[in-house]
Amino acid sequence: MDVTEQQLFDYLQCPVYYDITVNKKLPSEQPVQLSDLLMKVTRFFYLQLSLGEVPTLATLKRKWDMVFQPYQEILGEKKAIEGLQLLMKLYDWAKETKLVVIDIDSPYAITSGKNKLEGVMGVIAAGKNGRDELLVTSFSPRMSHEDLDALKLKYTIDSYAYRLKYGKDLSGIRIHHVKHGKDSLTFRKNSDYERLFGTINGVCKSLENNIYYVRDHYGCAICPVNNLCKYWFNNY
């Protein structure tokens, strides 16, 4: 069975959510987040760097204005300024560290038994030790937690996708926390890849057998389809 990365994460978030949005194709309105808009500009910035072009700060500001403008009324002026300040911090950090982006958004296909996971790899940058690393950019106001970084499935997927594409392993995963101007590091090893294969096969098996159970978690309160979810009405 073939699944996309988005489908895998949707199913893991909540199988009922997957059933509503993917199988039944009912509309799901995700509320816009400042971090999503910031990531759009960041990807543009990194893409330019990967092409050997260094955009000016003015170009980045113009791009931010364009991306933010449709959400101006919803998010308000304060968020527009906050977003711009974060982008300026990111720009300064990239300049200071002479950031070199090697690869961005490369498609991958990870085979696990008779199943296949498809998606696009994140950002690969040149590490300080001369070896490549996965660069994760976080706009969260909080530093990420080491234990959670060690488990994040997307980092495992991207690390394995790098191995498949380049025939070698990354030196590690750098999470750059823009607001704090600090980095945290994490790594992946073979046991993490074994867990990834198990997850792909487990989700595919559940999908093949039409298993859509409720994940009883706090996310129901902010789930974008809780108005369509019969379990939400019955149980919460």
Ligand code: SF4
């Ligand atoms: S409301 Fe809860 S149970 Fe229903 S789809 Fe959303 S997360 Fe799943």
